Amino acid sequence: MISRDEMLNLANLSKLYLSEDEIEDAMKEMDGMIDFANQIKEMSPNSHETPNINGLSNALRDDEVIESYPQNKILENVNGGKDGYFYIKKYN
Amino acid sequence: MSYDLVVGLETHVELLTKTKIFCGCKNSFGSEPNTNCCPICIGLPGTLPKLNREVVNFAIKAGLALNCKINLNSKMDRKNYVYPDLSKAYQISQFYTPICKNGYVELSSGKRIRIHQIHMEEDAGKLVHKSGDVYVDYNRGGVPLLEIVTEPDISSSEEAREYVEKLQMIMRYIGVSDCKMQEGSMRCDVNVSVKPEGSRVLGTRTEIKNMNSITFMTKAIDYEYKRHVAVIESGEKVVQQTLRYVESTNSTESMRSKEDAQDYRYFGDPDLVEINLDDLYIEQIRNTLPELPTNRFKRYTNKFGIPEKDALLIVKYKNVSDFFEAASAGLKNPKAVSNFIIGQIFRNIETETEREKFEILVSPKQLHELVKLIEDGKINMNLAKKTFSKMLESGKDVTDFISEDDMKGISDNEIEALCREAVSKNEAAAKDYLSGKEKAIKAILGYVMKATKGKGDALKIEKKLVEIINQ
Structure with a gap:
């Protein structure tokens, strides 16, 4: 069972704010996810290994410049940004 | 009681490839913001990174130049953290199988600073802070980096300076990085701890982040050493933390608490396949290395x-x-x-x-x-x-x-003639010389040099003069 502190730490790492009632629910959901992950872990002893199932290796690219996107295209999803930048209003 | 200083360095160097590590966007400093970007390096979902071969080659070069063992099998991992400079909330780096291990840099004293590992990773974007607001430029996002990690072998700020200068020199020689600290293409994180003189047990360490000047780095190390010693002497314990060096006050201050290693939840990046090398390939790269x-x-x-x-x-x-x-x-x-x-x-x-x-x-x-x-x-x-x-x-x-x-120069005969003439015209000086005033010969020498219009060899002429005077 995940502890309340662990849950809060996870939320903090993901920059999520959880209200009091959400904490309880999130802990239950997280337990479910951990159980599922443990099930997978039983099948693969080295959990950090993600071997490529196609047996591929060395998919390398030559060091050749491909034209970048125009600045306005890059900033399209953030309403055009500000002065050419992604803009974040004062944060903590 | 006296204390030993123990320092380990993590140095980031930006590579001089034409393009970024996982996409074909230009790797260049000083462009207009967000103009060297594409969906891959701004981390849009559904994009697929592809590793730049030159980054692998540069990493191998650096590894060989720093006497490392090159891992024939290596892969990329994801390091998860949420911060605005990293749009996809993970940095592609190497954790489980870095490309180079176990090297060293030799200092002038003969002491070796061991390299624990060198790994490849992508740089994050750049944050510009203006009156509390944050402006993000992802041109630097995806720029290839090598992180060069030493063992805690450095025992003075001067050794740290020499190590960084050597590293800088070597990277420039092999052409993998220009290592301009002022432009951020070389940055150091410094781990400092102290222990009672001769003790084998390491003390609690603090980490000073992102030093971009060698002088400030040595000052920060000296400051931390004194601070650690003072904390211990006062009977308290050094707190493990991440620090920022403040130039204006020559001191350090605590940064926002960072994630612990387990919080990064490293795992192999499923978007990138393994890098398999063989000895022949590495030897070919070794042959391209210049004299160090x-x-x-x-x-x-x-x-x-x-x-x-x-x-x-x-x-x-x-x-x-x-x-x-x-x-x-x-x-x-x-x-x-x-x-x-x-x-x-x-x-x-x-x-x-x-x-x-x-x-x-x-x-x-x-x-x-x-x-x-x-x-x-x-x-x-x-x-x-x-x-x-x-x-x-x-x-x-x-x-x-x-x-x-x-x-055409002057023949030996001409020189001899000029010397004899000079001695006879400067009898007083010659006598002074004989009586032990060695400097007196310079006056006669000056006379001959003038006569040769500066063409004569002063050493040879002086020898000749001494010979003549002593006759």
Whole structure:
């Protein structure tokens, strides 16, 4: 069972704010996810290994410049940004 | 009680590839914000990164130059953290199988600073803070980096300085990075701890992040050493934390608490396949490595008899060292070339940046010709120096300033005649010399040099004068 502190730490790492009632629910959901992950872990002893199932290796690219996107295209999803930048209003 | 200082360094160097690590966007400094970007390097979902072969080659080069073992099998991992400089909330790095392991950098004292590992990773974007708001530029996002991690082998701020300078020099020689700390293409994280003198148990460490100047790094280390000692002496415990160095007060302050290693939830990046290398490939890259600065230094001091201080100054800048190599090739006395570089060229270019660029009007070939004339006894050192000054100003050849006639030099018979004449005309000085005033010979020497119009070899003439006076 995940502890309340662990849950809060996870939320903090993901920059999520959880209200009091959400904490309880999130802990239950997280337990479910951990159980599922443990099930997978039983099948693969080295959990950090993600071997490529196609047996591929060395998919390398030559060091050749491909034209970048125009600045306005890059900033399209953030309403055009500000002065050419992604803009974040004062944060903590 | 006295305490030992223990320092380990993590140094990031940006690689001089044409493109970024996982996409074909330009890797260049100083462009308009967000103009070297594409869906891959701004981390849009559904994009697929593909590793730049040159990054792997550069990592191998760096590993070989730092005496590392190259891992034949290596892969990329994801390091998860949420921060605005990292749009996809994970950095692609190497954690489980870094490309290089177990190397070392040798300091001038002979002490080796062991390299724990070198891994490849992508740089994050750049945050610009303006009145509390944050502006993000992802041009730097995806720029290839090598992170070079030492063992905690450094035991003074001076050793740290030497290590970083050596590293910088080596990276520049092999052409993988320009290591400009002021532009951020080389940055150091410094881990500091202290322990009772001679103890084998390491103390609690603090980490000073993102040092971008060698001078400030040494100051930060010295400050932390004193601070740790003071904390321990007062009976308290050093708190493990991440610090920022504040230049204006020459002190450190705590940064927002960072994630612990397990919080990064590293795992192999499923978007990128393994890198499998073989010995042949690594040998091919080894063959492309130039002679390294440490070797050049040894050759300059041992073989050419150049003083250590001078040799160090030449080796320090690759362009200078390459110039020296080209100018001195085939000469009997390479040391003369180094004297011209340090005595005359460096007098006009004083800053580090200028010396690094080493843009001068004289070509190595032109200096070679000048030194050759000295070696062949056609001109003397005085004349050569004067001529070289003119060459440096104009970029013209030595033959533009010295005529064939001047270069004929003076025969031994002529010198002997001039010397005899000089002694007879300066009898007083000759007597003084005989009575023990050795300096008196200089007056007679001056007379002869004037008569030869500076063409004579002063050492040879002085010897002749002594011979004549003693007869």
